[in-house]
Amino acid sequence: MKKMIARATRLIRSGQRLVHEAAIRLGLAGYRAPFIEVTGDWDDGYAVGEHDHYGSLCERPRYAVLYGYLGARDRPVSILDVGCGVGLFRRGLPDERVDRFVGIDPASVAVLEARKQAWARSEFHIGAVPDPGLGKFDVIVLNEVMYYSADVDDLLRRCDAVLNNNGWVLSSVTRHTGDFVLHRKLDEHFTPLDAVVMTSRTAYAKWRLALHAKRVTAAATVKTVFCAMCSALSGEPPTTLVVLGL
Numbered sequence: 001m002k003k004m005i006a007r008a009t010r011l012i013r014s015g016q017r018l019v020h021e022a023a024i025r026l027g028l029a030g031y032r033a034p035f036i037e038v039t040g041d042w043d044d045g046y047a048v049g050e051h052d053h054y055g056s057l058c059e060r061p062r063y064a065v066l067y068g069y070l071g072a073r074d075r076p077v078s079i080l081d082v083g084c085g086v087g088l089f090r091r092g093l094p095d096e097r098v099d100r101f102v103g104i105d106p107a108s109v110a111v112l113e114a115r116k117q118a119w120a121r122s123e124f125h126i127g128a129v130p131d132p133g134l135g136k137f138d139v140i141v142l143n144e145v146m147y148y149s150a151d152v153d154d155l156l157r158r159c160d161a162v163l164n165n166n167g168w169v170l171s172s173v174t175r176h177t178g179d180f181v182l183h184r185k186l187d188e189h190f191t192p193l194d195a196v197v198m199t200s201r202t203a204y205a206k207w208r209l210a211l212h213a214k215r216v217t218a219a220a221t222v223k224t225v226f227c228a229m230c231s232a233l234s235g236e237p238p239t240t241l242v243v244l245g246l
């Protein structure tokens with residue numbers, strides 16, 4: 001009897017999710033960040049090891065895909081890991097791939113733990129969104145973090161602002177109701193290069209790992225060509241652009 005009730009409850013829940021998802025697709029309901037939690041909860045969770053499971057065996061293939069994409073860069077890169085937690089992404093990253101690594105996370109307990117590891121060329125700061133003061137980056141990692149943001153467009157705009165011209169965005173988004181809204185937003189703000197959908201047989205979880213590139217605007221193309229011409233002719237970057245801070 002208990003089993004039947006549990007199965008019926010699961011069926012009702014998945015029916016509700018399907019209806020909700022259809023409503024979002026039809027524009028009848030908006031996407032709501034499903035897992036928003038206050039920072040204090042994250043700190044408490046990290047303090048008692050509640051989030052250790054992100055480092056578990058079933059999560060490893062997900063990281064492997066992100067490292068695989070990163071391996072396509074032909075030299076060490078500067079990386080910004082938004083919502084870095086205790087630095088699990090940095091932990092599995094070979095030092096030789098890293099030119100500079102910056103992790104940010106609003107949970108101070110996680111940031112302090114990451115700092116203890118003293119990984120090469122790596123720094124960790126308390127913060128939820130990219131701060132232009134941290135500099136520009138070749139790669140931004142959004143690893144299971146987008147659905148905690150109350151304003152994803154704002155987050156992606158801020159990421160774009162600190163992404164170098166040939167920069168990449170690596171993302172991982174677990175399957176949840178309306179997740180396609182996040183995939184769409186990534187495609188709107190950046191150029192999609194590839195995506196992989198992965199299912200774990202043990203965690204009964206599904207993730208979408210994606211690789212996006214900075215959108216090349218006409219102005220950026222003109223600037224690149226102009227800079228290349230100036231450098232070729234005088235060996236110097238064009239002073240007008242430098243003065244204008246472009």
Ligand SMILES: C[S@@+](CC[C@H](N)C(=O)[O-])C[C@H]1O[C@@H](n2cnc3c(N)ncnc32)[C@H](O)[C@@H]1O
Pocket residue numbers: 042054082083084085086087088089105106107110127128129143144145148149150
């Ligand atoms: C699911 S964990 C992922 C951690 C890490 N990226 C990883 O893969 O191990 C989400 C992380 O996002 C952080 N976080 C929560 N809300 C956030 C927000 N609004 N902006 C940025 N990070 C946030 C949490 O503190 C937590 O460390």
